[in-house]
Amino acid sequence: MNLLQKNQTISALIVLLLTIAVYSCRKYYIDHGFRETYTNVNEVIHKDSTKMPFFKVHFKNGNVSLLDTWSLNNGKDTITGNGTLYDFNRNTLHTGELHLTINDIAIIETNEYSKILTKDNDKIAALSILTGANAILNVVCITNPKACFGSCPTFYVDGQTLLHNAQAEGFSSSISPSLERQDLDALQYATSSDEFLLIMKNEAFETHMINELYIQAVPKNKNDHVFQDKHGSFYQCGNLLNASLATVNNTNIASRINTIDEAEYFSLTDPNKLETKEEIILEYQGLSTNNYGLVINFRQTLLTTFLLYNGISYMGDEVGDYFSKIETNEFIKQKLSNPFKRLGKIKLSVWNEELKIWQFIEELYETGPIAKNLVIAPLNNINQTNNKIKIKIEMTKGLWRIDLLALTTIKSETEPYTIYPNTLDIVNGNAYTISDIAKDDHYYLISFPGNEFRFKFKLPELNNKDEFELFLSSKGYYLEWIRKSWLKDKNLSKLKKMLLNDDKTWNELAQEFKAMEDGMESVFWNSKFTNIQ
Amino acid sequence: MKNYIILLCTASFLLACSSPKHVTTPQNLKYKVNGFYAKADVNGSHKDVSGEIIEVSKNEIKLLQEGTLQPLQKDMIQSCVISVSLTVNNPKKINTWASLVNIASLGHGVFGIISLPINLGVTASITNSKYDLKYPDNISWDEIYKFARFPQGIPNDLDTKKLQ
Numbered sequence: 001m002n003l004l005q006k007n008q009t010i011s012a013l014i015v016l017l018l019t020i021a022v023y024s025c026r027k028y029y030i031d032h033g034f035r036e037t038y039t040n041v042n043e044v045i046h047k048d049s050t051k052m053p054f055f056k057v058h059f060k061n062g063n064v065s066l067l068d069t070w071s072l073n074n075g076k077d078t079i080t081g082n083g084t085l086y087d088f089n090r091n092t093l094h095t096g097e098l099h100l101t102i103n104d105i106a107i108i109e110t111n112e113y114s115k116i117l118t119k120d121n122d123k124i125a126a127l128s129i130l131t132g133a134n135a136i137l138n139v140v141c142i143t144n145p146k147a148c149f150g151s152c153p154t155f156y157v158d159g160q161t162l163l164h165n166a167q168a169e170g171f172s173s174s175i176s177p178s179l180e181r182q183d184l185d186a187l188q189y190a191t192s193s194d195e196f197l198l199i200m201k202n203e204a205f206e207t208h209m210i211n212e213l214y215i216q217a218v219p220k221n222k223n224d225h226v227f228q229d230k231h232g233s234f235y236q237c238g239n240l241l242n243a244s245l246a247t248v249n250n251t252n253i254a255s256r257i258n259t260i261d262e263a264e265y266f267s268l269t270d271p272n273k274l275e276t277k278e279e280i281i282l283e284y285q286g287l288s289t290n291n292y293g294l295v296i297n298f299r300q301t302l303l304t305t306f307l308l309y310n311g312i313s314y315m316g317d318e319v320g321d322y323f324s325k326i327e328t329n330e331f332i333k334q335k336l337s338n339p340f341k342r343l344g345k346i347k348l349s350v351w352n353e354e355l356k357i358w359q360f361i362e363e364l365y366e367t368g369p370i371a372k373n374l375v376i377a378p379l380n381n382i383n384q385t386n387n388k389i390k391i392k393i394e395m396t397k398g399l400w401r402i403d404l405l406a407l408t409t410i411k412s413e414t415e416p417y418t419i420y421p422n423t424l425d426i427v428n429g430n431a432y433t434i435s436d437i438a439k440d441d442h443y444y445l446i447s448f449p450g451n452e453f454r455f456k457f458k459l460p461e462l463n464n465k466d467e468f469e470l471f472l473s474s475k476g477y478y479l480e481w482i483r484k485s486w487l488k489d490k491n492l493s494k495l496k497k498m499l500l501n502d503d504k505t506w507n508e509l510a511q512e513f514k515a516m517e518d519g520m521e522s523v524f525w526n527s528k529f530t531n532i533q
Numbered sequence: 534m535k536n537y538i539i540l541l542c543t544a545s546f547l548l549a550c551s552s553p554k555h556v557t558t559p560q561n562l563k564y565k566v567n568g569f570y571a572k573a574d575v576n577g578s579h580k581d582v583s584g585e586i587i588e589v590s591k592n593e594i595k596l597l598q599e600g601t602l603q604p605l606q607k608d609m610i611q612s613c614v615i616s617v618s619l620t621v622n623n624p625k626k627i628n629t630w631a632s633l634v635n636i637a638s639l640g641h642g643v644f645g646i647i648s649l650p651i652n653l654g655v656t657a658s659i660t661n662s663k664y665d666l667k668y669p670d671n672i673s674w675d676e677i678y679k680f681a682r683f684p685q686g687i688p689n690d691l692d693t694k695k696l697q
Contacts, residue, residue, distance in 0.1 A: 028620055030664045032672045035679050056566070062688040064566050088688070089697045090566045106685035116559045116664060119620040123627050123659045127634065130655050134637040137648055 034115040038108045056109040057100055062088030065098055077102050152368060153208045153447060155472055156199040157189045170200075170210070170474035172368035173340070175308065178327045180211065182440075182475040184232050186374040188260070190220070192467040196457040198421070200447070205481035208447040212475040213437040215457055216416035219465035225408060226469035227295055227376035230364055234471075235376055236414045240295060240406040245283035253280065257405045260297055260374075269303065269398030271514040274506055275342055280393040284407045287387045293376040294348060294361075294391060297404035300369045304399070306513050307339050311498060312480055316490020319482050335499040340367075342501055343396045350382050351390035358392050372403055378410060398517070416471065421455035428452045440475055449481075555585070556663050560622045568682035571596060573605055573613040586615070587696065588687045589678035595687070602693050607674060615666040615680055624660070631656035 038044040055067045063085060070081030079100040085093045153170040168185035196215065202208050218226040218234050225237045246254040248267070256265035257280075270276035315322045325332045345363035352359045359382075366373040382389065393405065424434045429451035436445045447453065459468055497505035555570035568586035573596070575582050582603055584596030594610070596603045621627055635656055638649040666672045666680070678684050687693060 028662065028664050029667055029671050030617060032666050032676055032679070037679050037684055039685075058683070058685050060685065060688060062683055062691050066564065066566065086566050088683075088691055089695070090682070109679070109684065111563065113559065113562055116562065116618060118559050118622050119662070120622055120627070123621055123662075126655065126659055127627065127630050130634050130652065131630070131637075134634055134641075134648065134652065137637075137641050 030116065034112045036110050036112075038110070039106070041102055041105045041108055044108045044110075056111065057105055058107040058109060059100075059104050060106045061104070063093070064090070065100060067098070079105075152204070152206070152370075152478055153210065153474065153476075154201050154203055154370060155185075155187070155474075156201070157187055157197070157470075168472050168474075169368040169371045170208075170472075171476050171478070172366075174477035175480060176323050176326045177209075177477055178333060179336075180209075180475065180477040182212070182473060184216070184228060185371065185472045185474075186228060187215075187470045187472050188372075188374055190467045190469045191459070192462060194459050196459055196470065198455045198457065198472070200453045200455065202447040202449050202451045205449055207479045207481070208451075208476065209478065210437050210445040210447065210474060210476040211443075212440045212473070213445075213455065214418055214420045214473050216418055216471040216473060217459055217468040218414055218416045218471070219462055220467060220469050222466040224411070225295075226414065227293065227374065227408070228471055229293075229376050229378060230362070234414045234416050235293065235378070236411045237293065237295075237376065238409040238411060240404075240408050241284055241286070242406055243282045244285045245281070246405065247281050248278060257402055260404050264401040264403045266301060266401040267397045268517060269510060269513060271510055272507060274303070274396070274398075274510040274513070275344065276397045277344070277394055278397045280395075280402070280405070282391040282393065282405055284389050284391070285387060287389055287407075289409055290382065291410045292382070292389070292407050293378040293410050295374070295376050295404060295406045295408050296346070296364065296402065297372050297374045298346065298364070298366070298400055298402050299372045300367060301399055301401055302369050303343070303513060304340065304367060305369055306516065307498075307509065308480075310489075310509065310512075311336075311339070311495060312482065313487075313489035314491045314495035314498065316487050316492070318490070318492065322495075323479075338499050338501055342506070343399055345395075346400060347394040348377050349392045349394070350379060351392070353385040369401075374404070376408065376410075417460055417468075418473075419457050419459065422458045423456040425454040425456070426452075427454060444476065556616045556619055558622045558624060559618045559620070559664075562618050566682075568597075569680040570616045571613050571680075572616075574611045575605060576609050576611050586677070586681040588683050589674075589681050590686065594677065597682075597696055600697060602696060610668070612670075613668040613677075615668070615672070615677070617664040617666060617680075620662045620664055628660045631660045 055070060057065045057067065057079070059065075065083050065085040067079075067081040067083035070079050070083075072078075073080055079098075079102065081098055081100070082096065083098055084095045085098055087093050152172045155168040155170065168183075168187060170185075171181055171183045173179065174181050174183075196217075198215070200210075200213075216234070218236075220226050220236060223239075225240070226234055227237055228234050242258040243254055246252065246257055248265070253265045256263050265280070267278055312319060322332075326336060327333075345365040347363050348361040349358040350361055351357075361379060361382075362377050364375060364377065366375075379389075389407070391405075393402075420438050421434050424432065426432070429447060432445040432453075434455070436443045445453070462468070494505055498509065557565055570583065571586050571594070572581045572583040573594070582596060582598070582605060584598035584603060587595045587597050587602060589595075592607045594605050594607070594613075596605065635649070635652045638652055641648045668674065668677060
């Protein structure tokens with residue numbers, strides 16, 4: 001079962017769970033002994049009335065009366081009391097003083113309702129806890145809506161439109177026109193069909209400017225893999241080899257990083273220093289050639305989202321001025337990347353047994369907390385010792401979520417087909433055509449919050465191969481919508497210090513993020529579909 | 534998906550706002566003069582037969598279903614659930630609260646994917662819960678008559694067509 005099929009199954013299970021949850025009623029079975037009936041009327045009326053629980057009289061003609069108080073007359077042939085008399089359809093006949101002839105009574109019923117305990121307090125306690133949890137989540141979403149409502153253009157394949165299933169996020173770090181860039185993402189989707197549907201949504205308070213959009217399709221055999229490296233080269237690869245050892249500070253994390261699934265390795269930030277690093281040590285055994293690559297599937301935590309939001313909110317009502325400066329002032333534009341430089345990339349090194357040193361391979365980086373990025377880092381004929389290889393991953397604590405770290409044999413470098421969409425279906429949005437995104441030019445498709453565009457691609461003949469592995473190239477930028485509530489956070493001095501890497505300011509940011517980290521990270525990302533039940 | 538969530542929230546709101554019909558609160562049970570509501574699983578039938586218990590004799594139970602008396606033979610009934618009361622005295626307050634909690638998921642954005650099913654699951658177990666008797670598990674046939682409108686049996690001179 002591939003990841004998409006698994007997600008579909010999980011989604012179906014959720015729908016099933018919801019249906020069951022909505023329609024199910026919790027049942028409590030109780031003992032029927034709270035109600036007693038007496039056909040021998042004399043037996044009942046001669047008992048001490050104070051010991052009789054609630055009293056109901058059924059008459060031979062079908063009427064019934066409820067009595068609050070009752071007593072027997074001297075002739076012992078009539079019950080006198082206060083209450084209500086109902087007919088056989090339970091319409092009220094009389095309320096007040098009643099005189100009931102014993103001979104007319106069929107059954108006397110007593111009820112001990114104290115045996116039926118109410119659960120109001122239990123339910124209110126449960127609702128209070130649930131309300132508290134919801135309120136915390138609401139506060140998190142109000143203070144950081146981007147974490148809740150998505151970011152950047154999100155792309156979906158195979159009809160999936162659930163944010164958890166987003167296959168790619170376009171140009172996440174391009175927050176202004178001058179930062180426009182091309183982004184290449186593995187869609188982690190293979191197809192043998194001659195047509196491919198890609199859904200693009202704007203699920204954030206942002207304006208998305210899409211300049212160019214196309215897919216790159218690499219034909220392959222079913223058992224092979226195709227991966228791209230950070231430079232945009234594509235490789236035909238063989239099977240994946242899992243790490244025999246994967247540790248962080250001597251803790252085994254192999255189960256988190258050995259397959260593409262919902263389980264990811266991640267850590268929490270250092271509360272005193274956001275840029276504190278950690279190391280993953282990997283060991284792979286049973287190597288047979290020298291031509292290997294490390295395949296990594298990863299995404300960011302919400303830390304960069306937090307920093308971006310803070311940065312923009314510190315600009316306050318001068319955000320427009322600052323973004324103008326970003327466009328025209330190279331110095332400010334450079335400074336804007338300082339926070340991300342400070343946090344650093346994912347650094348890969350391989351152990352060189354001869355020289356007894358860690359040999360640097362390369363660094364990887366991709367902005368965005370939603371879609372995972374699947375890339376390969378070729379190890380370039382690295383020397384192996386005793387069919388073993390040892391790799392070190394160095395990265396900032398609490399910044400990355402690693403889903404897969406596996407070795408693969410690189411068979412050959414390969415060329416993709418570049419395919420532009422042949423039709424555009426506008427589900428919600430302005431009337432653009434495919435020509436607006438067909439070239440890197442000054443024409444843009446502009447997508448506003450809630451917009452949805454569906455692109456269809458015609459795929460070429462497969463010839464001798466089984467299917468196409470698909471990659472998405474998107475080029476553009478986006479503009480964050482400034483919320484009124486952000487304006488009050490204006491703090492230009494803090495913005496300057498943040499961009500100039502002032503240690504004290506970064507220490508404050510570390511503590512601010514720490515206060516939100518549990519709420520943002522644990523609740524959202526740790527909540528697996530399978531845990532919902 | 535967003536529409537789907539809104540639809541579910543609305544559905545849950547409507548469902549959560551309504552307590553099970555025919556079932557009263559524990560504190561109002563003493564004013565109940567009708568028979569209890571029963572739902573019978575009948576052999577060979579795809580649908581449950583439900584209604585107010587009017588009379589229970591040695592071999593038969595009569596349920597009043599939308600003004601029509603439905604006699605069911607004892608040996609046809611596989612099981613029967615008799616609704617006694619809700620488990621709470623303030624269902625309106627609790628159900629309204631629960632439905633507001635479900636609607637809060639709309640403000641969770643993508644977190645709603647997680648919070649909505651959890652909220653729905655928990656609130657569904659909180660609202661709509663009731664005390665039942667189940668035949669044959671915890672009540673015998675001979676005891677069911679106590680919960681009929683006419684525990685003494687339908688009076689001979691009563692025109693059953695007039696029953697409401």
